[in-house]
Amino acid sequence: MLSDIQNRTDVENLVNTFYEKVRADATIGMIFNEVAHVDWPSHLPKMYDFWESILFGTGQYRGRPMPPHFKLNEHHPFKPEYFDAWLALFYQTVDELFEGEKATEAKVRAVNIAAVMEHRINQINEGATASLLHRDQ
Template sequence: MRKQLENRADVELLVNSFYQKIREDAELGPIFDEVAQVSWELHLPKMYDFWEGILFGTLNYNGRPMPPHFRLTTKYTLTPEHFDRWLAIFFQNVDELFEGEKADDVKYRAYSIATIMNTRVQQVNEQVRVENP
């Protein structure tokens, strides 16, 4: 049964199952595990804070979401298709677990941040192409 997204425990479930799917994905998994070599024990709690802040206004996340992606795309080009796939997995994961207003909210927020992030990452890619013709 799908439930409402109500609290930190729900956010942890959302984030854990999302990155489980990401790591199993043939295209995105290796970007996290091989290119970026993500330390999951550090990344996951950061993402709980990030999404809890977005959904419930808590102030535990005080990082900057964009810069790691700009650095990453200079090592391994992130394409609009990567962002589409990231979002498709995010939406599928939300819909498997949750329903209701906060579930709709989190998808909308993911969509808007991913759209801005993709635009800015493509600008970085263009800059890299200009500097390395």
């Protein structure tokens, strides 16, 4: 029987375990390792703050989650399978470690944020394609 996500230590465990899977993942690992060259000692605490804010309203996260992804997408356009891989790993990690209301909330928030992110990235990429097509007209 698993317990729910209860505090900052649980959030840190969730985030650390998730990004270990992400870094080793065949589909999205390379974005973190080779495209973004993520500085883990600064990225992970930001993600603890982000998830603590979402789940408990107590985190220190004051950033904007979307812009770094738009920037990444400029170097390396996001594909639908990146979101599928990200979400599958996130769900897997939550389910492996926790069970309860907060665990469910984490998954619901993740899928909602991913949907908004994917939608906005698709709009950007469709706009870029449209302007390329109309470039010579």
